[in-house]
Amino acid sequence: MITLPDTSLGTAIFRLTPARCNIYVVSRQGRVILVDTGMHIDRGRVESALSRKGIIPEAIVLTHTHFDHAGNAAWLAREYGSEVIVNTAESEFLARGDTPIPSGTVSFTKGLVGIGRKITPVFKYEPCSADHIFDETFDLSRYGLNAFVMHTPGHCAGESAVIIDGEVAIVGDSLINIPTVKIFPPFADDVKELLRSWEKLLATRCHTFLPGHGNPISREQITAEYRKRMAAI
Numbered sequence: 001m002i003t004l005p006d007t008s009l010g011t012a013i014f015r016l017t018p019a020r021c022n023i024y025v026v027s028r029q030g031r032v033i034l035v036d037t038g039m040h041i042d043r044g045r046v047e048s049a050l051s052r053k054g055i056i057p058e059a060i061v062l063t064h065t066h067f068d069h070a071g072n073a074a075w076l077a078r079e080y081g082s083e084v085i086v087n088t089a090e091s092e093f094l095a096r097g098d099t100p101i102p103s104g105t106v107s108f109t110k111g112l113v114g115i116g117r118k119i120t121p122v123f124k125y126e127p128c129s130a131d132h133i134f135d136e137t138f139d140l141s142r143y144g145l146n147a148f149v150m151h152t153p154g155h156c157a158g159e160s161a162v163i164i165d166g167e168v169a170i171v172g173d174s175l176i177n178i179p180t181v182k183i184f185p186p187f188a189d190d191v192k193e194l195l196r197s198w199e200k201l202l203a204t205r206c207h208t209f210l211p212g213h214g215n216p217i218s219r220e221q222i223t224a225e226y227r228k229r230m231a232a233i
């Protein structure tokens with residue numbers, strides 16, 4: 001269970017339930033949004049966690065539309081009336097329920113992508129139309145939050161992060177922190193752009209970064225990895 005201390009403005013941030021990607025709940029003064037939705041096969045556990053916690057999400061931010069993040073967006077929008085927010089570059093993929101697989105950044109994932117692109121129907125998901133699309137930023141104050149969504153391309157063209165109270169960033173797959181991957185994502189369409197997005201994330205002054213897969217990451221960890229990666233370019 002990933003639960004952070006409330007921010008200084010009293011925003012609660014926690015992981016809804018274990019799933020194929022981290023689904024985060026962001027809540028302040030009784031108003032709630034979700035960031036990412038998991039895969040279709042996670043639906044049962046998402047539904048029971050929402051009902052157990054009495055959560056009706058007003059909105060869903062998709063950090064991007066890979067199948068493991070966007071798989072329940074259409075269902076959540078239908079069942080709970082949640083508004084769906086996504087970057088412009090992802091909105092057509094979402095509307096088709098079919099997002100291209102990103103490129104591998106290491107030889108193992110490069111091989112996997114070759115296989116994945118041949119079995120692409122496996123990665124399709126229920127199509128969903130977005131209620132709000134944005135190019136650079138999207139303000140979340142309409143949901144009672146001191147937060148915004150920020151475009152952070154690199155993992156894929158429309159990748160985005162949610163910046164909360166200037167303290168915590170939910171970053172999708174711009175960062176990964178699982179036992180075998182720390183912290184550079186094994187899949188990215190554009191590595192240089194990804195590193196520029198890391199600069200943008202560090203510039204927010206946030207102290208905690210929540211990845212789409214695995215545990216929270218500190219700014220010190222990102223700074224160290226950023227220096228290493230830049231030295232290798």
Ligand SMILES: [Zn+2]
Nearest residue numbers: 064066155173
């Ligand atoms: Zn992804």
